[in-house]
Amino acid sequence: MSNERRGILTGGTWCVDYNRSLSHWPAEDGLAELFEEERHGGGSSCNLALDIRQLDPSIPIETIGLVGNDGDGRYLREAAAKAGIDISQIAVTDAAATHFCNAYVSRTSHRRTHIFHAGTAALLTPDHFDFSATRMRYLHLGLPGVHRILDAPWKDEPNGWVAVLKQARASGLMTNLELASVEKGLMAALVAPCLPHLDFLIVNDLEIGAIAGVDTLRGDATDRDACEQAARAVLEKGAMKLVAVHCPSFALVVTRDGERTVLPSVAIPETEIMGANGAGDAFAAGMLYGIHESWSTNDSLSLAHACAAVSLRSVSTTGAIMSWRECLDLAQRWGFRPFL
Known part of the structure; x- marks a missing residue:
């Protein structure tokens, strides 16, 4: 059945990001200068849906989420609808304000700090997810740890995420978390x-x-061998066809059938970087797009790196993403980091 399907369904976190660019992240009682402030859609469901839409407008996108009956909720629904995303399953409630996040990006380190108000995220349940009519191929679901009811036991399941994933797979969807x-x-x-x-x-x-349960850092650097060890251990614990792991310097993929792919990241010029907010979502969008289009693991991973690098040019999560061809062309022009 899944071979007849096309498109990506995102589910879970829809929030409003108030993105703020700072001179640096201050210590308590410290002082930092604010340079920019923007309002954008955020959260895993919003970010991946908008990223995929910009990578390839021909890909059908549906989404499931919960927003408040307020200005932020209307902003999210209007932004999604304008992008051509099917929002028929974004529910609206009067019971809480729309989930929002203050996202601070340091111009010194390019690191991000998120401070969020859960709002409607705390009220999202497995009952909001209806897969009976969708013809999408993949479900991209998130974010565990942010949704109070989904994080808790649900009926006979250990948590609501399991309930949603089992329902999705029973309905013919393939799943990513x-x-x-x-x-x-x-x-x-x-x-x-x-x-x-x-x-x-x-x-x-x-x-x-x-x-x-593996330490993947050695000091301030990511340990590539430890990441691969961890990826293989997680692969054996689950039903995944592949596990992909990314960090600022490289990414790797291990697959169920024994394939191993490791690629260095894109050498984006320092002058182009505005912030890392949304880079992980952009990486996932590139990887999932390649998988959707039946690209090789190497080509999918190359696009994932390109999308992540391109996204760094904006303080918002999705503002810098372009078509997949443009992302690859820009990455090729910048070149790639050496393997250490």
């Missing part, structure tokens, strides 16, 4: 029972380490 930067122990506890119900897992170096 996006993660948030929550505490390592919480992340591992929420994700572990989801692994048998995933077809793909696309995560960063810290996330794969948390799930596997």
Whole structure:
């Protein structure tokens, strides 16, 4: 049945990002200068949907989420509809304000700091997800640790994420799970029972380490061998066809059939970088687009790197993404980092 399907369904986190560019991230009682402030859609469901739409407008996109009956909720729905995303399953409630996030990006380090108000995210349940009519091929779901009800046990399931994933696969969808930067122990506890119900897992170096219980950092640098060890351990615990791991310097993919691919990241000029907010979502969008289009693992990973690099040119999560051809062309022009 899945071979007859086309398109991507995103589900879970829709929030409004208030993106702020700072001189640096100050210590407590410190002072920093604010340079820019923008309002954009954010969250895993919003970001991947908008990224895929910009990579290739021909790909059908549907989404499922919950927003408030307020200005931020209307902003998200209007932005999604304007982009051509099917929003018929974005529910609206009067019970809470729309989930929002203050996203601070340091111009010194390019690192991001997120401070969020859960709002409607705390009210999203498995009952909001209806897969009966969709003809999409993939479900991109997130974010564990941010949605109170989905994070908790649901009926006979260990958490609501498992309930949603099982329902999606029973309806003919293949599944991917996006993660948030929550505490390592919480992340591992929420994700572990989801692994048998995933077809793909696309995560960063810290996330794969948390799930596997492997230290993937050596000082300030990512340990490539440790990332591969963690990816293989997680692959064995789940049903995934592949596990992809990314970090600023490289990315790797290990597959169920034994394939291993490692590629260095794009050498984007320092002068082009505005912030890393949304880079992980952009990487996932490039990887999932390549998978959707039946590209090779190497080509999918190359596009994922290109999308992540291109996204760094904006303080918003999706503002810099272009067509997939333009992303690859720009990455080729910048070149790639050397393997160390």
